[in-house]
Amino acid sequence: MKLPRSVLLRVLSRSFLLQASWNYEQMQSLGLIYALGPAFRYYYRDAVLLAAYRRHLEYFNTHPYLATTVIGAVLKLEEQTQQGIDPGFTIKEFKSALVAPCAAMGDAFFWGAVRPVAAVFALLLAFHGSWWGPVSFLVLFNLPHIWFRLQGLIKGYGGGVRVVSLLQRWHLSDWAIYLKQSLVVLLGFFTAVLGATAAENLDAGLAWGCFAGPVVMALSVLLRRKVTPLLMIILLSLLLLSWYQLH
């Protein structure tokens, strides 16, 4: 029984609330049931529906943006099970095999790479008072976000277990590394902008801006040694304020 497009759209829209009841015991389990709900009600009735819900009320935790990939594949497997097709493993086994790699790839790609790159790009604009900063951040971040949610559900539901090879083809881990390298380049350029602004503040030549690079490197070494950014910012700000207070 193939799912109509309207049901898939409802599953997709509900996936945006996957983490509404995030908890330490089963993490996104209720969210998964909430997202699967429209499709399950289409597939099952009464006691069979209850049994399906009970099957999925278990530990589930993956990256929220790649969750639709798992959800799509799970729906396909449920459909195949109904048709008597045996994939050679249970849906539970498939889910637990897929969630951890999706979580790891999603964390590295979205949180570790796309978000900081979009943020630094936005800051380069916002630092000069441009309103394009926040706008560009939202656009740069949400284009891949929405694309992966949508493609994940389409390909997951279309491919079922074959979604594993699709995840490999996306090369998200490689893209994360390339984006992180771009991030370092953007950070270097942003430091140069800050250095140039500092030189302007001092009414000195741009050469004084050269100090910004080593300062950032020194700060990063200190922060690597368990000094928190909050503590550092408060200490440095107090030092700066005391200097002006005394002079």
Next chain:
Amino acid sequence: MDFTALGITALVAVLCGLDRTAAGQFMICRPIVAAPLTGLLLGEATIGLQIGAMLELLWLGRLPVGAAIPPDDSQVAVGCTFLAVMGHAQTGLPPQALAAASLLIGMPFGKAGQLFDRLARLLNARLLNRAELALDSSQPKQLEKLHLYGLWHFAAASLATLAVVICGGMVCLPLFCKYMETSLVSAAPWLWLLFPLVGIGSLLSGLKVPRGAFLFGGSFVIGLFVLALR
């Protein structure tokens, strides 16, 4: 106190608090968006943009991976923007000075956000027990309602964090501005640079990138060169 402004701030805080984990995750909650949005709605867009730009990078490297809860920079951004806008109206200090002062005061209070967020997640665990009971009593629809109930917990946690940031800030910020007024105004352009510099340091400290130092150094030198040619 301007209760309309407070109401608007609370609405933005809930919107950002939900976007942070529970709903959508479109990243409206990031300081670079949340603070300008608050500032815009309170009629002081520039202050919001300044606070967002100063705060964005500081905790960006703290990833919401697994059960980890990063510091609540969304509520800090929203709360500090409210404090700075109110402070600007009352004291007439320059926006840049007030943005820096409100962040220095508000950020430590924002640490409370992690506590409230943890509490919301603990309360959500109780929903699981109720979900089991709903299944036992053959009420599958109830599961979906219970799931959405979690949104209230996250919204309450956001408001609680905002309350701590604003209340703490309203007590400490006037005193801070009173005693540090002159030095704050003079130091403001440097504080404006210090926040992103520490933020860049913080991001770099957590990045493990092949040839990272070379890429950073190279782009920094080229960047300075390009800026010198302007």
